[in-house]
Amino acid sequence: MLRQLIAGFTMMAVATIVLGLAYPLAVTGIAQAAFPHRANGSFVEHDGRTVGSEWISQEFTGPEYFHPRPSAVGHDPRDSGGANLGPTDAGLLDEVAARTEAYRDLNGLEPDAGVPVDAVTASASGLDPHISVENARLQADRVARARGLDAARVEALIGEHTTRRTLGVLGEPGVNVLELNLALDRAPA
Known part of the structure; x- marks a missing residue:
């Protein structure tokens, strides 16, 4: 039971780091590098x-x-x-x-x-x-x-x-x- 609990928490931590931190940062970085105008809201100035x-x-x-x-x-x-x-x-x-x-x-x-x-x-x-x-x-x-x-x-x-x-x-x-x-x-x- 304890082994399963540790495995579950480990997977949750890994998924949180990969999907909640690493992936969003990577996508944001790529967007900022490749499409900065769009990534920043496509603001129009007049x-x-x-x-x-x-x-x-x-x-x-x-x-x-x-x-x-x-x-x-x-x-x-x-x-x-x-x-x-x-x-x-x-x-x-x-x-x-x-x-x-x-x-x-x-x-x-x-x-x-x-x-x-x-x-x-x-x-x-x-x-x-x-x-x-x-x-x-x-x-x-x-x-x-x-x-x-x-x-x-x-x-x-x-x-x-x-x-x-x-x-x-x-x-x-x-x-x-x-x-x-x-x-x-x-x-x-």
């Missing part, structure tokens, strides 16, 4: 100050900005999570219907115009920094009008800030809302 991260959604509400996906956690990076409502939940259906109507009104769309799903549903984390290209294009006229910019210039900025599929096949192209809005802030009127 006018000499940190304004966010490439990988965490920010809330933009003014008509002169592209708006991110809705968030169940209010775009608070300290809090991550979805609404946990099923696809047939009446609360979710009502929420999506209200968001759809508000999106159409805000962007000057017809009452029966199609709305991209990412414009009216939150991501699983509630902090997804990207919107679909279709969502960005539907917001472009509103942003161009609010900023007094040519719509073609806004469309060009969308194209410049569209990310491609990972490895050419995984996922869908998307637009990073923070980076696009910062580019708009730098664009001459």
Whole structure:
């Protein structure tokens, strides 16, 4: 019995050292050496100050900005999570219907115009920094009008800030809302 207890505690100590200390330190060291920008949070700077991260959604509400996906956690990076409502939940259906109507009104769309799903549903984390290209294009006229910019210039900025599929096949192209809005802030009127 004592031998088994010692063996158990020894294995626990070895596993703790290897998996709880050595492995995390090795992965952190490799990440810092190979990808320091990403390992340190992928922070974005504007006018000499940190304004966010490439990988965490920010809330933009003014008509002169592209708006991110809705968030169940209010775009608070300290809090991550979805609404946990099923696809047939009446609360979710009502929420999506209200968001759809508000999106159409805000962007000057017809009452029966199609709305991209990412414009009216939150991501699983509630902090997804990207919107679909279709969502960005539907917001472009509103942003161009609010900023007094040519719509073609806004469309060009969308194209410049569209990310491609990972490895050419995984996922869908998307637009990073923070980076696009910062580019708009730098664009001459």
